[in-house]
Amino acid sequence: MNDVVLEAVNLSKRYGDDLVLDGVTLQVQRGQTVCVMGPSGAGKTSFLRCLNHLEKPTSGAVFIDGELLGYEHRGDHLVELPKREIARQRREVGMVFQSFNLFTHMSVLQNVMEAPVGVLGLDRKQARSRAEELLETVGMAHKAHAMPEQLSGGQQQRVAIARALAMRPKVMLFDEPTSALDPELVSEVLETMRRLSDLGMTMIVVTHEIGFAREVAARAVFMDAGRIVEDGTVEDVFRGAANARVRDFLGKVL
Amino acid sequence: MRPSDPSALAEDDPVPSPTSEPARHGRMVELAGLPIRQRGGHRREIIAVAVLAVLALAVWSVVSNEALQWDIVGRYMLDIRILNGVWVTIGLTAASMAVGLVLAVIVALMRLSGNWALRQAALLFVWFFRSTPVLVLLIITFNLSLFYPTLTIGIPGGPTLISGETHTLISPFMAAVLAFALNEAAYSAEILRSSITAVSTGQWEAGTALGMTRARIYRRVVLPQALRIAIPPLGNDTINMLKGTSLVAFIAVFDLMYTAQSIYQLTYEVVPLLVVVTLWYIVLVTVLSAVQSLLERRLRGRSRKLGNAARVVAGGKPA
Numbered sequence: 001m002n003d004v005v006l007e008a009v010n011l012s013k014r015y016g017d018d019l020v021l022d023g024v025t026l027q028v029q030r031g032q033t034v035c036v037m038g039p040s041g042a043g044k045t046s047f048l049r050c051l052n053h054l055e056k057p058t059s060g061a062v063f064i065d066g067e068l069l070g071y072e073h074r075g076d077h078l079v080e081l082p083k084r085e086i087a088r089q090r091r092e093v094g095m096v097f098q099s100f101n102l103f104t105h106m107s108v109l110q111n112v113m114e115a116p117v118g119v120l121g122l123d124r125k126q127a128r129s130r131a132e133e134l135l136e137t138v139g140m141a142h143k144a145h146a147m148p149e150q151l152s153g154g155q156q157q158r159v160a161i162a163r164a165l166a167m168r169p170k171v172m173l174f175d176e177p178t179s180a181l182d183p184e185l186v187s188e189v190l191e192t193m194r195r196l197s198d199l200g201m202t203m204i205v206v207t208h209e210i211g212f213a214r215e216v217a218a219r220a221v222f223m224d225a226g227r228i229v230e231d232g233t234v235e236d237v238f239r240g241a242a243n244a245r246v247r248d249f250l251g252k253v254l
Numbered sequence: 255m256r257p258s259d260p261s262a263l264a265e266d267d268p269v270p271s272p273t274s275e276p277a278r279h280g281r282m283v284e285l286a287g288l289p290i291r292q293r294g295g296h297r298r299e300i301i302a303v304a305v306l307a308v309l310a311l312a313v314w315s316v317v318s319n320e321a322l323q324w325d326i327v328g329r330y331m332l333d334i335r336i337l338n339g340v341w342v343t344i345g346l347t348a349a350s351m352a353v354g355l356v357l358a359v360i361v362a363l364m365r366l367s368g369n370w371a372l373r374q375a376a377l378l379f380v381w382f383f384r385s386t387p388v389l390v391l392l393i394i395t396f397n398l399s400l401f402y403p404t405l406t407i408g409i410p411g412g413p414t415l416i417s418g419e420t421h422t423l424i425s426p427f428m429a430a431v432l433a434f435a436l437n438e439a440a441y442s443a444e445i446l447r448s449s450i451t452a453v454s455t456g457q458w459e460a461g462t463a464l465g466m467t468r469a470r471i472y473r474r475v476v477l478p479q480a481l482r483i484a485i486p487p488l489g490n491d492t493i494n495m496l497k498g499t500s501l502v503a504f505i506a507v508f509d510l511m512y513t514a515q516s517i518y519q520l521t522y523e524v525v526p527l528l529v530v531v532t533l534w535y536i537v538l539v540t541v542l543s544a545v546q547s548l549l550e551r552r553l554r555g556r557s558r559k560l561g562n563a564a565r566v567v568a569g570g571k572p573a
Contacts, residue, residue: 052463084467091465101456105478115464118474160460167464 005030005202006051006093006171011060013046013226020046021057022226028171033203035213035234038223039249044206047223048173051204052093053086064092065170091119094164094172098179100156102148102163108135109144112163120167127166134162138192154185158192165196172196174205190216210250214238222246326526330517331533339513340534342427346499346509349431351492354438361443363472366450376443383440389501391437395429396505430502438495445487449480482553489546493539510534 006028013021021043028034036044049055051062053070061078062069070086071078081089102111112131116122122130135141138158148156157177164172174193178186190212197203197216207213213220213234220237222230224245230237237246292298316322330336364376383391394401399420408414416423424432453476461471500511508516514527 054459054462087462087465087467089465090463093463095459095463097456097459097463099456101454101460103457103460103475105475105482114474115466118470119465163460163464 003030004028005065006204007063008047008051009061009063011047011050011057011062013043013050013055014058020226021050021060023060024223024226024228026221026228026231028202028204030170030202031200032219033197033201033205033217035217035220036204036206036223037208037210037213037220037237037249039245042223043226044223045175048095048175048204048206051171051173052090052095054095056080064089087119091167092170094167094169096157096160096164096172096174096177098176100148100153100160100180102156102160104148107145107147108140108151108159111148111159112166115163116166131162131166134165135159137165137195138162139188152185153181154188157181157189161189161192161196165201171202171204174203174207176206176208178207178209210238222249224249321525322529323523323526326523327529327533330514330523330527330530335508335513335517336510336530336534339508339510340538342508342513343496343499343510344538346427346430346434346502346507347492347496350434350438350495350499353431353435354442355488357435357439358442358446359477361439362446362450365443365447380440380443383436386437388433388437388498389504392430392433392501392505395424395433396426398424398429426502426505426507429505430499430507434495434499438491441491442488445484445491446480449484450476452483453479485546485550485553489542489549492546493542496538496542497535 004027006026008024008026011021011024012019024043024047026034036047038044046055050057051069053062056070061071067089068078069089070081072081080086102108103114106114109128109131112134113124113127116127116130117124132141132144135144138161140155140158140162143151143155143159148159151159161172161177177193178189181189186209190209193203193205193212194216205212205217217234219232220230220234221228222237222245230246238250317324361376361379364372365380367373367376402420404417405420405423406414406417408417457475457479458471461475466474499509502509503512503515506512511531514531518524518527
């Protein structure tokens with residue numbers, strides 16, 4: 001079955017003279033978990049941020065379920081959509097940040113309810129029971145009324161995952177979700193992500209966690225200097241390590 | 255063992271140390287067992303007594319000063335004219351601050367806008383009203399009829415809603431509110447702008463990624479957090495303005511100060527009335543300061559309180 005939910009076509013991103021992304025093309029199947037790996041500066045985060053139009057690519061396009069993201073087609077050119085339209089498209093794509101970014105003035109429950117009530121227009125009761133359900137899923141139901149500052153990094157990240165899931169996204173993007181965590185807190189977040197993957201969520205994960213990639217991801221892509229240089233099953237990318245740059249990177253990380 | 259380890263040094267050092275290892279250790283144990291005392295003996299107490307003595311003298315010299323005529327002060331403290339003046343001062347401050355803050359939010363958002371023209375317009379506003387002394391501004395707004403003899407509010411090319419002569423439409427009180435509000439807006443806009451930029455970009459990105467619009471992120475995420483940062487400087491400004499409203503004496507608005515002035519010009523009870531005015535300003539500022547610290551505590555402690563409130567609503571026990 002060829003059920004592509006997200007497709008990036010020839011994405012390039014230039015900052016001044018710096019070519020951060022150099023023609024990246026990727027198709028992600030529904031339910032697939034893809035790990036994006038590579039040395040720092042390879043363009044992984046820029047790539048991820050283009051996938052929900054948080055960053056505008058200099059050229060190329062992203063399609064979510066076949067719909068062009070961020071632009072509309074007018075004759076011989078593309079025009080950026082109105083902000084409101086882009087906001088609507090972003091509901092389909094959840095994002096989890098390295099630094100969690102929970103709303104600091106809201107409780108855990110309010111964090112998860114905010115967008116479903118404010119953006120999707122769910123009534124509070126519905127949103128609340130859904131939020132409680134999601135907090136249960138990520139193992140944070142007992143902290144529903146805590147404020148973010150009272151939580152550990154791992155707990156905050158699990159709440160952030162629940163908050164993104166509350167929008168019922170088609171794809172979840174993870175930008176180094178465990179890089180800001182103390183080592184002993186990494187596994188609780190990875191465990192939550194593994195459960196999510198098992199439940200059939202489509203996930204694109206920028207990570208250095210090789211163990212996680214091995215066990216959870218069906219597929220890995222390796223980026224270097226703004227390009228995808230390896231793409232295949234995790235075993236292919238790791239064991240084969242045909243590419244000298246991949247070998248070099250793995251030598252440093254393992 | 256690392257070379258920085260002191261015991262390692264003692265062992266490896268080719269020159270024998272002057273004291274033997276057990277003796278050195280014994281001395282350390284001895285020092286570790288000693289009680290710790292405050293440095294400087296009773297210096298603190300002596301300074302405190304001296305300061306209190308000077309303070310008592312100062313208070314006494316004021317209280318016992320015949321010129322202050324405390325009996326007259328007492329008579330005027332709750333005089334109906336003075337009380338009316340107090341109300342005018344409070345009203346002026348509240349109205350000017352309210353109008354000023356609304357303008358300030360608009361100007362701050364304009365300064366942070368992506369639109370060049372809006373940014374420049376905001377910059378011009380702040381530049382102009384920060385450069386103009388409030389007193390000058392006050393006299394200008396009071397004499398607005400000299401600049402614009404008639405005022406018309408309406409839709410350009412459409413019907414006229416309000417029209418009339420400026421001096422009948424704008425009372426001295428309104429002129430004062432206008433002047434103080436414009437001045438305050440320029441300062442508060444800067445406070446708000448810096449508070450908004452102090453909210454981390456991560457908050458913006460999180461909201462954006464959730465599909466929230468810019469306006470919603472401002473309203474629900476950024477402004478509530480920015481306000482928390484802005485409360486102390488805004489409180490400062492409010493206190494400043496409360497006292498600054500005494501300038502309305504120049505345009506004959508009967509606030510606290512002008513009322514007192516107009517009384518002592520008839521009765522020559524200058525000193526006691528100035529004491530009355532001072533005492534009232536002290537009372538008002540004290541109340542404002544209390545409100546400010548309450549607000550600060552409320553916003554800072556909101557974390558736990560809000561959490562508990564939600565828990566109580568949910569039927570659980572507050573922590």
